[in-house]
Amino acid sequence: xxxxxxxxxxxxxxxxxxxxxxxxxxxxxxxxxxxxxxxxxxxxxxxxxxxxxxxxxxxxxxxxxxxxxxxxxxxxxxxxxxxxxxxxxxxxxxxxxxxxxxxxxxxxxxxxxxxxxxxxxxxxxxxxxxxxxxxxxxxxxxxxxxxxxxxxxxxxxxxxxxxxxxxxxxxxxxxxxxxxxxxxxxxxxxxxxxxxxxxxxxxxxxxxxxxxxxxxxxxxxxxxxxxxxxxxxxxxxxxxxxxxxxxxxxxxxxxxxxxxxxxxxxxxxxxxx
Amino acid sequence: xxxxxxxxxxxxxxxxxxxxxxxxxxxxxxxxxxxxxxxxxxxxxxxxxxxxxxxxxxxxxxxxxxxxxxxxxxxxxxxxxxxxxxxxxxxxxxxxxxxxxxxxxxxxxxxxxxxxxxxxxxxxxxxxxxxxxxxxxxxxxxxxxxxxxxxxxxxxxxxxxxxxxxxxxxxxxxxxxxxxxxxxxxxxxxxxxxxxxxxxxxxxxxxxxxxxxxxxxxxxxxxxxxxxxxxxxxxxxxxxxxxxxxxxxxxxxxxxxxxxxxx
Numbered sequence: 001x002x003x004x005x006x007x008x009x010x011x012x013x014x015x016x017x018x019x020x021x022x023x024x025x026x027x028x029x030x031x032x033x034x035x036x037x038x039x040x041x042x043x044x045x046x047x048x049x050x051x052x053x054x055x056x057x058x059x060x061x062x063x064x065x066x067x068x069x070x071x072x073x074x075x076x077x078x079x080x081x082x083x084x085x086x087x088x089x090x091x092x093x094x095x096x097x098x099x100x101x102x103x104x105x106x107x108x109x110x111x112x113x114x115x116x117x118x119x120x121x122x123x124x125x126x127x128x129x130x131x132x133x134x135x136x137x138x139x140x141x142x143x144x145x146x147x148x149x150x151x152x153x154x155x156x157x158x159x160x161x162x163x164x165x166x167x168x169x170x171x172x173x174x175x176x177x178x179x180x181x182x183x184x185x186x187x188x189x190x191x192x193x194x195x196x197x198x199x200x201x202x203x204x205x206x207x208x209x210x211x212x213x214x215x216x217x218x219x220x221x222x223x224x225x226x227x228x229x230x231x232x233x234x235x236x237x238x239x240x241x242x243x244x245x246x247x248x249x250x251x252x253x254x255x256x257x258x259x260x261x262x263x264x265x266x267x268x269x270x271x272x273x
Numbered sequence: 274x275x276x277x278x279x280x281x282x283x284x285x286x287x288x289x290x291x292x293x294x295x296x297x298x299x300x301x302x303x304x305x306x307x308x309x310x311x312x313x314x315x316x317x318x319x320x321x322x323x324x325x326x327x328x329x330x331x332x333x334x335x336x337x338x339x340x341x342x343x344x345x346x347x348x349x350x351x352x353x354x355x356x357x358x359x360x361x362x363x364x365x366x367x368x369x370x371x372x373x374x375x376x377x378x379x380x381x382x383x384x385x386x387x388x389x390x391x392x393x394x395x396x397x398x399x400x401x402x403x404x405x406x407x408x409x410x411x412x413x414x415x416x417x418x419x420x421x422x423x424x425x426x427x428x429x430x431x432x433x434x435x436x437x438x439x440x441x442x443x444x445x446x447x448x449x450x451x452x453x454x455x456x457x458x459x460x461x462x463x464x465x466x467x468x469x470x471x472x473x474x475x476x477x478x479x480x481x482x483x484x485x486x487x488x489x490x491x492x493x494x495x496x497x498x499x500x501x502x503x504x505x506x507x508x509x510x511x512x513x514x515x516x517x518x519x520x521x522x523x524x525x526x527x528x529x530x531x532x533x534x535x536x
Contacts, residue, residue: 005339005352008332012359012410015370022373032378099461101468103485104279107492107505111281204361211363214470218492227365234369234475238376246366253362261354 016250023243040244050245053229057210060141060225064148065205071149072156073198076164077190079157097154106218109147113139113219139221147219148212152205159204163197163267196267203260207253279509285502296498304503311504314487317473319511321398321483322466325405326459332406333413333458338447340414341421353418360411368404368475375400375476396478404472409465413458420454421447456523460516467512484508 023041027034044050079090117137128134167190175185213227220228226249233242286304291297308315340352359367373379375394385391394400424447432442470485477486484504491501 001335001339001343004335008336008410009355011407012356015367015374015407016359016362018373019366019370099464101465101485103468103470103488104505104509107488107501108279108282110492111285111498111502115281207361211361211365213363213365217489227363230365230369231471234372238369238372242369246363246369250362250366254358257358257361265350 019243019250020247022240023247025240025243028240040240041248044241044244044248047241049224049229050226053224053226056141056223057226060144060148060216061206061209064145064152064209065202067145067149068152068156068205069198069202072153072201073160073194075153076157076160079161080164094154094157097151098158102212102214103218105147105151106215109143109150109215110139110218113143113146139219140223143219143221144216144223144225147215148205148209151212151215152208155204155208156198156201159201159264160194160197163194167193196263200260200264200267203256203263207256207260210256211249211253282502282505285499286506288499288502290497290499296502299499304500305507307500308503308507311484311487314482314484314504315507315511317398317481318467318469318483318485318508321401321405321481322463322469325402325409325466326463328402328406329409329413329462330417330455330459333410333417334451334455337414337417337421337451337454341418341424356411356414364408364471365475368408368472371400371404371407371476375403395476396480398477398481400476401473401481404476405466405469408472409462412461412465416458416461417451417454420451420457424450452523456519460519463519464512464516467508 022033024036024038025033026037026039079087082090121137124137125134171189171193172185175189176182180188211227213231216225216228217231226245230242230245230249233239285296287300287302289297289299289301289303336356340349340356344352372395375381377395379394381392381394428446428450429442432446433439437445468485469483470489473481473483473486474489487504488501488508491497491504
């Protein structure tokens with residue numbers, strides 16, 4: 001039993017370890033280890049396309065996560081007062097949003113956005129004083145942030161709501177009894193209690209957006225995010241540079257994940273205390 | 274906001290390809306009649322998605338059992354986190370690692386060195402299957418773990434006290450009671466596999482492709498949105514029918530379903 005579990009863990013982690021190991025390969029061959037070197041990290045970090053893709057990914061991840069966290073928290077709070085049949089409908093919708101394969105979300109968003117753009121662009125052009133300078137709505141940052149934001153929204157709602165339902169209601173009543181305004185109660189009692197979940201939701205949303213390939217592939221337009229860049233360079237061939245980029249991406253998402261986990265765990269422990 | 278795009282896809286599926294790609298309005302069933310042109314993609318998906326789900330379940334169950342019933346509570350948290358962490362990291366980079374391992378200079382080179390002749394692993398259905406199990410194993414372990422963890426341990430003691438050997442206790446008590454977890458996990462994995470694109474694209478090398486790969490081709494490369502929409506509608510319909518049938522079947526003999534939390 002123990003050996004079996006160990007084998008499964010090795011199966012899960014050896015591929016990751018191999019990528020990390022080969023990113024330090026001195027030689028040019030991607031599959032033969034010839035010595036230790038960090039040159040590929042240097043190469044990757046001085047590659048203009050990598051840096052640009054990284055900046056795009058970061059911008060999209062941070063903005064979509066911020067939006068998702070803000071609206072997700074508000075939605076989770078609002079959902080508290082929704083009960084009965086509507087509650088079940090909302091719950092089902094949120095779970096569907098998380099469960100639908102990324103490719104369906106990607107296609108649906110692409111079609112919906114392009115349809116809306118085709119419809120709005122002529123109107124914008126007609127309303128604009130100078131037809132040539134009229135803005136053209138097109139795929140890019142906006143559509144990436146919107147698509148990732150929508151998906152992360154569901155994620156944040158699930159995490160924050162789990163925390164709200166685990167919260168001690170009597171504290172809110174006590175605060176109200178002691179004469180605090182509803183807003184005061186929210187800022188001083190509710191917010192500190194659900195804050196770990198909000199932060200964890202934010203970090204997960206950043207991780208999701210940063211790692212997502214399939215949704216971005218459909219709605220990115222001419223923009224390149226880091227996963228899209230990695231995908232197209234793998235298509236061109238396996239190089240140590242890709243290993244270095246991959247290791248950096250893994251390290252970044254692992255850091256975010258472990259932080260999110262630690263925050264959630266601490267929240268759970270302080271509940272029990 | 275979620276339903277509207279799906280309706281648009283449905284409407285598009287009856288249209289035609291625009292002169293410069295994209296979409297031109299129309300009404301015909303032509304796109305659906307042409308679905309046969311993508312038969313290979315549907316066939317691969319309909320074979321490898323169920324087989325992959327089954328493989329995930331068979332490999333995940335013993336691990337979930339170990340975590341739920343054989344590990345001290347203290348170490349359990351860490352071990353659980355170690356299962357879920359890979360799931361949250363980039364599937365792109367994780368399947369890329371298997372190009373390495375299964376590629377010409379990986380395991381095949383090792384096998385050739387040991388003197389068993391040369392074999393091709395990468396760009397085969399086997400490689401895609403390995404990628405699938407690797408990518409979706411965590412998603413299967415969690416629901417099974419939850420259902421085993423919630424299982425009333427007194428039932429196991431009662432069964433042992435009444436003289437039932439461990440093997441039979443497992444088959445007639447533990448296994449049936451953990452079936453809701455297996456059912457939930459299988460459904461999650463199966464639904465996601467039906468729409469899979471990355472794993473076949475990376476490890477199938479254009480030889481083993483899923484409906485997802487056909488969709489990417491139709492929407493982004495050949496830009497035939499009307500036909501692409503028809504393929505998408507067919508995929509969603511197949512998904513709905515299989516999942517509904519599966520839920521009916523499992524509800525009858527498993528009852529209820531375990532709730533999953535991935536964090």
